[in-house]
Amino acid sequence: MDLSWLSIADANTRWVLGGACLLGLSSGVLGSFALLRRRSLVGDALAHAALPGVCLAYLLTGTKNLGLFLVGAAIAGLLATMAMSAITRYSKIKEDAALGIVLTVFFGLGIMLLTVIQKLPGGNQSGLDKFLFGQAASLVGSDVRLMAAIAAGLCLAVLLLFKEFKLLAFDPGFGAGLGLPMGLLDLVLNLLILLAVVIGLQSVGVVLMAAMLITPAVAARYWTDRLGVMTALAGVFGAAAGALGTLLSQLGPRMPTGPLIVLAATLVFLVSLLCAPRRGLLARLIRFVRLKRQVAREGALRAVYELAEAVGDPRALVTPDELRRRRGVTGVGALGALARGGALEATGGGWRLTAQGLAEAHRLVREQRLWEVFLMHEGELGGQSVDRDGARVPPAVRTQLEQLLTLHGLEPRLYKEGA
C-alpha cells in the first residue's frame, strides 16, 4: 500500500496541512459565537457572496494573488451583510428570504463572472474555479503565512474581546445596560466571522465553507456548557477536520478538498452526537434505561409492602401470583434486582421484605401516599410550584399533608420510624 501521501516531511504537504488546520481552528472558534447568536447560516451567505469579490479582484488586477482575493472577498462579504440588513430593515421581507436572496444573487453574479473569466485568454489557468469546492493542494507557502497571520489575529481578537462576545451571545440587553457598545461589538463579530470565512475559501471553497462555521461548533456544544471550553473545543475539532480532510484528499488526484474536510467535520459531529457525556444520544439512552429500572424497582417494592400491609404482617410472604394481579408490577427483573440489593429475600414460592427493605418500602409508600393526598387537596393548598415528573410534595405544605394523611387513614401501618 502506498503510504507516501502520509509523509508530512514533504514541504508542500506541510504547508497545505498547516493551512487547513489554521482555517479549521479560526472558523471553529468564531463559529461558536455565530451558533450562539443564531447566525449559523449567515456564514453560508458570506461565503457564497465572496465569489464575485474574488472574481472582480482577478478581473481588475489580472493577477492571482491571495491577498488581493481576500480583500475582494471581504468587500463583497461586507456588501452582502449590508444588503441583508437593509432588506430586512427597509422591507417586509423576512430574514430567511433576505439571506436566500443575497446568497443566490451574489453567487449567480460570481458564477457569471467566473464563466466570463474562464473564456478569457489565460483565464483558465487562473485557478479561480478551485474556489468553488476548494483545493488545498493549490496553497503555497506565502498563502499559508498570510492565513496564519489572519488566524492568529482572529484568535487574539476573540481572546481579548471574550467577555464582551460572551455578553453578546447570551444577554445583549444586559451588555447594553452595562454601557457596552453592543451594536459595534456585533459588527466586529460579523467582521471576524467574515475574515474566518475568507481564509477558508481556498481550501474548503465557497459552497461548503458554512459547514466549517457550523459543524465543529455544534459538535463542541455537546461536550460542555461552558463557553470558553466550547470555543476551544470547536477550534480543535475544526483543526482536526481540516487536517483529516486534507490528508484524505491527497488520496485521489481529482478530489476537491472542501467536501472531504466537511465530511471529516461531520464525522466529529456524529461522534459527539452519539458519545458526548450527558447530552449525547447514548448517555441519554443509558439515563432513560436507568430511570426506567429505578421506577420499576420502586413500584415492585411498594407493591410487596402494600400486599404485606393488607395482611398486617411485615414478614408476610408475597407470591408472584398476588404481585401479578397488581397493576404496575412488570416481570420479575425488578424483584430479582431488589433481592440482590438486600431489600427482599426470595423464599420458596414468594418474596419477603427484609428489615432494610421494610424501612425503604415504608419511606417510598409514605412519599407516594403523601403525593396522592397532595393531589386530592391541591386546590385548597394554593399555588405551589411542584416537581410533577418527580412526584415530590412541596416542602412548604409537608406537615399539613402529614396531618391529612393520618386523617384519611392512609398512614402506612407497617414499621414506624424509630420503632
Added chain:
Amino acid sequence: MDWYASGSIIATGALVAASAGMVGCFLVLRRLALLGDAISHAVLPGIALAFLLTGSRSTLVMVLGAGALGIITTFLVQTLQRAGVQEDAGIGVSFTALFAVGVVLVSLFAGKVDLDLDCVLYGEIAYTPWDTLVIGGINLGPESLWTMGSIFLLNFSVIGLLYKELKICAFDPAMAAAVGINVAVIHYVLMGLVSVTTVGAFESVGAILVVAMMIVPAATAYLLTERLGVMLLLAVLQGVVSAAAGYFLARQLDSSIAAAMTTVSGAFFALAFLFAPRTGLVARALALRGLRTGQQMMQ
C-alpha cells in the same frame, strides 16, 4: 442568431423560472426559504447515487433518488432539532454534509457518471436544444422542455386545486388547522413540489441557482403586491422576463446562462426594493418628506 436554439433555451429557462416562482411564493410567505435552499443542495447525492446504481439518466430515476434525499433531509433536520440542535444549525449541518457526500461521489465516479461539478453548480441549459426527446423515431424537440413543461403543469394544477388550503396555511396555520385543513399534509405537498421542481431544474440551472429562481422572483412580487393571486402572477412574470433577459446578457458576455438569469433576477429585485410603489425605499423617503412638509405647514 439560431432561432431554434435560442427559443428552446429561453423557453426552458422560462418554464423553470415559472415553476420555481410559483412554489417560491409559498416558501417566502411561510418563511421556509432556507429549507428550500437545504433541499436543493441535499438532492445531489440522491441524483448521483441514482446514476451510479441504475446507470440511467431517465427523469424517473432521478426524481426517485432526489425525492428520497429530500425526505431524508427534512427528517434529519427534524431529528437534529429533537436532539437539541437549534434549527438553523441543524439545517446547516445536514445539507452541507449531504452536499459534500454528493460532490465526493461525483468526483470519485466522474468517469462513470455523465455529470460534472460545473453541471451541478450551474447546469447545462446551453445544451438543451440538442438533447432531444425521440419517441418512435419522431423528434419531439428538446427533452428538458418536455420535463419542465410537465413540472410546470404539475405545479400549476396542484397550486390551482389546493389554492385555498395553501393560502390559509401560508398566512394563518392555526386557523387552517381550526377549519379542518390537514396542515402537515399541505406542508409535505409543498415540500414535494419543491423537490420535484429542484430535480427538474437541476440539469438546466444547477443546484444553487434553482433556489434563486424560487426565492428571488417571489420576493420581488411580495414587495409589489399584497394579494396572493397577483403575487403568483408577478413572480412568474418576473421569472420569465429574467430568463429571457438573462439569456441575452449571457450571449453578450459569453458567460453561464443560468447565472446570468439569476443576476438579472437579482437586479429586478433591487429595482423593486428601491422603487416599489408605497413600500419601496424611494416611495418611503418621499412619503416621509411629505409628512414632514405637511407637519411644517400645519405649524
